[in-house]
Amino acid sequence: xxxxxxxxxxxxxxxxxxxxxxxxxxxxxxxxxxxxxxxxxxxxxxxxxxxxxxxxxxxxxxxxxxxxxxxxxxxxxxxxxxxxxxxxxxxxxxxxxxxxxxxxxxxxxxxxxxxxxxxxxxxxxxxxxxxxxxxxxxxxxxxxxxxxxxxxxxxxxxxxxxxxxxxxxxxxxxxxxxxxxxxxxxxxxxxxxxxxxxxxxxxxxxxxxxxxxxxxxxxxxxxxxxxxxxxxxxxxxxxxxxxxxxxxxxxxxxxxxxxxxxxxxxxxxxxxxxxxxxxxxxxxxxx
Numbered sequence: 224x225x226x227x228x229x230x231x232x233x234x235x236x237x238x239x240x241x242x243x244x245x246x247x248x249x250x251x252x253x254x255x256x257x258x259x260x261x262x263x264x265x266x267x268x269x270x271x272x273x274x275x276x277x278x279x280x281x282x283x284x285x286x287x288x289x290x291x292x293x294x295x296x297x298x299x300x301x302x303x304x305x306x307x308x309x310x311x312x313x314x315x316x317x318x319x320x321x322x323x324x325x326x327x328x329x330x331x332x333x334x335x336x337x338x339x340x341x342x343x344x345x346x347x348x349x350x351x352x353x354x355x356x357x358x359x360x361x362x363x364x365x366x367x368x369x370x371x372x373x374x375x376x377x378x379x380x381x382x383x384x385x386x387x388x389x390x391x392x393x394x395x396x397x398x399x400x401x402x403x404x405x406x407x408x409x410x411x412x413x414x415x416x417x418x419x420x421x422x423x424x425x426x427x428x429x430x431x432x433x434x435x436x437x438x439x440x441x442x443x444x445x446x447x448x449x450x451x452x453x454x455x456x457x458x459x460x461x462x463x464x465x466x467x468x469x470x471x472x473x474x475x476x477x478x479x480x481x482x483x484x485x486x487x488x489x490x491x492x493x494x495x496x497x498x499x500x501x502x503x504x505x506x507x508x509x510x
Contacts, residue, residue, distance in 0.1 A: 224248060224249065224250050224251055224255035224258065224259070225248070225249040225251075226246065226247070226248050226249075227246075227247040227248075228245070228246060228247070229243040229244070229245070229285075230243060230244050230247035230290070231243050231285075232244055232247075232276075232281045232285065232286065232290065233281070235273060235276045235290075235292060236273075236276035236279055236280075236281055236428070237275075237276055237277045237278070237279075237337075237426060237427055237428045237429075238280065238281075238426050238427065238428045238466065238468050238472070238477065239426040239468055240280070240281060240283065240426075240468065240472060240473070240474055240477065241281025241282065241283065241285065241286075241474075242281070242282060242283050242284050242285030242286075243285040243286075244285055244286045244288070244289070244290040245268065245285075245286065245287055245288055245289065246268070246288075246289045246290070247289075247290050247292070248289060248290070248291050248292070249291075249292050249294060249296075250291065250293070250296050251295075251296060252296060253296070253297065253392070255296075256291065256293075256296070256297070256365065256390065256392075257365065257369040258369075259289065259291050260291075260365055260367060260369050260390060261368065261369045262289070263288070263289050263367075264367055264368070268287075268288045268289050269287075269288035269289070270288055270289040270290070270291055270388075271286065271288065271289075271290055271291070272290075272291045272292075272293060272341070272390050272391075273290060273291070273292050273293070273342075274292070274293055274294070274311075274312065274314075274338060274339030274341060274342045275294070275314070275337060275338070275339060275342075277336075277337040277338050277342070277428065277429075278338060278342065278346060278428055278429060278430075279428065280428060280474065280477055280478070281474070282474050283473060283474040283475075291390075293311060293312035293339065293341065294312065295312070296310075296312050297310035297311050297312035297313070297341075297392060297393070298310050298312040298313040298314075298317075299313065300313050300317065300318055300321055302321075302325060305327060305397060305398050305399060305400070306360065306395060306396070306397055306398075307322065307327075307395070307396040307398065308393060308395055309340050309393065309394050309395075309396065310340070310392070310393055311339060311340055311341030311344075311390070311391040311392055311393065311394065312339055312340075312341065313339065313340050314337070314338070314339055314340070315330075315333055315336045315337070315338050315339070315340060315343050316334075316335075316336075316337070318330065318340060319331060319333065319334055322396075322398060323403075323406055323407075323410070326400050326401060326403055326406075327398035327399065327400060327401065328398065328399060328400070328401025328402075328405075328406050329357070329358050329396070329398045329399065329401070330358070330396070330398070331406050331409045331410055331413075332409065334409070334410050334413040334414070334417075335413045335414070335416060335417040335420075335462075336430070340391075340394055341390075341391035341394075344359075344362075344380075344391055344394055345386050345391065347381075348380060348381045348385065348386060355381075357397075358396055358397065358398065359380075359394060359395070359396060359397070360375075360395045360396065360397040361373060361374065361375050361394075361395035362374045362380050362391070362393070362394055362395070363391075363392045363393040363394075363395075364389045364390060364391055364392055365389065365390040365392050366389060367388045367389075371392060372389075413462075416438070416461060416462040419461060420459075420461075420462075420465065423459070423467070425459075425467040425468060425469065426467065426468040427459065427465045427466060427467040427468065428465065428466050428477075429459075429463070429464060429465035429466055430462060430463035430464055430465055431458075431463065431464035431465065431466060431481065431484065432463040432464055438461070438462045438463055439460075439462070439463050439464060440460065440461050440462060442488070442492060443458070443460030443461075443464060444460065446487050446488060446492075448460050448464075448484060448487060448488070449461075451480065451483065451484070452469070452480075453476050453479045453480040453483065454472055454473060454475075454476030454479070455468065455469045455470055455471050455472035455473070455476055456468060456469070456472040456473075456476035456477045456479075456480045457469055457480070458480060458484065464484070466480060466481065
């Protein structure tokens, strides 16, 4: 396991903002992950698990605790007919591509989301109405004492506080065969947004809102939010919205921008959409 002290977290987040972590650990196998979690309890230090950092905001002061980064570990994807066993460190794009290659649908609505599977699941758990009972069959998590627990009731995992100090290890999906033409049409629609984001070449986090269908571009235009800037942080108002770093944006710039969006976008604007959630306080890593 790789262990670093005072590692700057800006090198591990999409926004390229973030101060040092007291300890930064990169497990090479599940036993390393267990040691990191147990060490956190023994030293009475808080810990947070990150993937590729595509949807987290880190304080410029850093994090007074242990950051565990899942990269090149727990990234297995195994198919048993329509059931898929996926490690929390696997990426959503890789999972969706492999599911589509087998004609299995249900996940293509999240095409373009750069998150790891574990990060995606936690974000969905923070959203208003995850509606994942038809997709998730089982979940394996690591408890603070390092033991593994299996959950077979999807509704359990979205109880408030479920993911506090628990680490997602493996998600078991139950998908269904779908119409390949319809799935490819959905992918093509979302790929245009992905291509545009790639062309900006800006550090960013998001999407701000997480939805399994549709996008909010028209809402951002109607509310005159597209292009809104606070300091060097800006709202990229396409799809479901992204916070971008125009250069030397600060942690406070980003928080103020998100607060401004919260003030303008009301629940009534979103009531017809499912699975929505602003970048949550749980995705803000601070001292």
